[in-house]
Amino acid sequence: MIKKFGPGLLVTAAFIGPGSIATASAAGANFGFVLLWALLFSLIATIVLQEMAARLGLVSGEGLSQALRTTFKNPLLSRLAVILVVAAIGVGNAAYEAGNISGASLGLQSLGLAACALVGANCRVFGSLWRDLND
Numbered sequence: 162m163i164k165k166f167g168p169g170l171l172v173t174a175a176f177i178g179p180g181s182i183a184t185a186s187a188a189g190a191n192f193g194f195v196l197l198w199a200l201l202f203s204l205i206a207t208i209v210l211q212e213m214a215a216r217l218g219l220v221s222g223e224g225l226s227q228a229l230r231t232t233f234k235n236p237l238l239s240r241l242a243v244i245l246v247v248a249a250i251g252v253g254n255a256a257y258e259a260g261n262i263s264g265a266s267l268g269l270q271s272l273g274l275a276a277c278a279l280v281g282a283n284c285r286v287f288g289s290l291w292r293d294l295n296d
Contacts, residue, residue: 180260183267 188196217228229246233239269280 180257180262180264183264184260 214225218224221228223231225246226243229242230239233242
């Protein structure tokens, strides 16, 4: 049953992590509705960027890496574009995961040592279960 969902289930679970909840709760408690404009701006920017990526894929039949490869004929520019994309993905991912790890650690710290042991045991059990389901 779980194989039918594919990687979308994992991406959904990872997208709304403890860092997202911790930072959103802290921002809401500190600033109220003052930052609502940022939510609207990020929503519009996400829609525009996703639409552009979908249009690129539909029109050219290429993904971002293939489009960069065919657009930049100069090897130096091509390598610089690849380095820029990899750096942007790496920095963005590192910042996102740092927020998730800090949010999880704040949550576990508030629950105490027993919660840390329980989370570790759950990770071990569900990791084994996931491995068994995918074999």
